[in-house]
Amino acid sequence: MNTPILTPVGPAAALRRGIIEVLPLAASIAAYGLLWGVLAGQKGLSLIEVMAMSSLVFAGASQFVVLDLWRPDDLPVVAIILSTFVVNLRMLLMAATLKPLMVGVPKPLAYAAVFLVTDESWGLTMGAQNGGRRVRLAYLVGAGLTCWSFWQVATVTGRLLGALIDDPARYGLDFVFTATFLALLFGMWKGKADFVPWLTGAGVAIVVARLVPGNFYILAGGIVGSLAGAAADLWRQKRRGTA
Template structure:
């Protein structure tokens, strides 16, 4: 069903989203530098770094791709890289679905195209705005533009200085990726009701990481947490009705 109360696209919403995502964009830039450094060590050229960051624009998937990358183009495992990227990014099916209430009638194609700029960071900020009765596709795109620019500049910078930084962990840059998501989680905390799905997601992800090779733990943890949250929400609904 189309939501006719969805807000219209305005430049004010766009710039509000761009400003709101500046703090997380700084964290994104920090682990973007790490990715750029690792990309240099993996043998990616500057052009390859620019194309991957600009077109793929998915930090977790790009980190996974680096694990599979080889310096020799003739032995590059294209199939496994595409499959790994698909698996890691499947969560975006769930994330983009939550944006449906913001889509105005007649703007479906434009809104679908705007989802290319959706990332974990600007999605979380937009969901926070929706919880306050605000939020819009323009807000999402504004935040996405900020994050995209930060990611592009940081990964290119990391690639350029890759020869000078032999060990990113020495500077604590390896923790930037984790720190960003911890900050987003704390910002989305609404109360004890969030604890169950978070714990379920974490537990399933940890078990999956131990038992299943690759990055399946991201997908299994996300799905398990979503189901746990849906079940808990339904039970709360039944409790209120009774």
């Protein structure tokens, strides 16, 4: 990840690189996938439901949120779909930033590959673009397929093991999620200018999380923080231009 590529890389090499570089993140996906599988069992999801959700929804945060709502005897179908929508809406912004990877890629392939966008595969890909490196779609696909495989194995294993893991918080496993995203965030550091969007996004998210129930804080912090960052960016450019 630290060695910059100066020569053009073929799709096969980019795919392999994506698979290898995502492995640390995939390990953390395995940890909270296991946790999710255990919780899903406690909430009464069948193995088939676990497999259907993990393989075709493939969005960890929303799957955790839905477990809170899951009651097999009286399933709140509309609430489940709405929460999924709200929690995953951040992926709209994520997918919209993938344009540089899609240059020259056939439409059907692009729309298939976008299924593999997760916080991890996307975060890694954005980090790899740092320093102006051109990143191929195959890199995202390699990372995404690896995440997908780890997620399937881990959630199914967790569902089957069930009661063996009594209290995940005792082992610090509940912090895996936070540690993963913190590490991804630090990996995106480019300079002091990043303080504006990061601190604004964090501050807005903290306030909104206190005031508004649900997961709107991710979207609120993401939108306000990035707007603040863009405004600061343009203001700096203008100041340099007139100075």
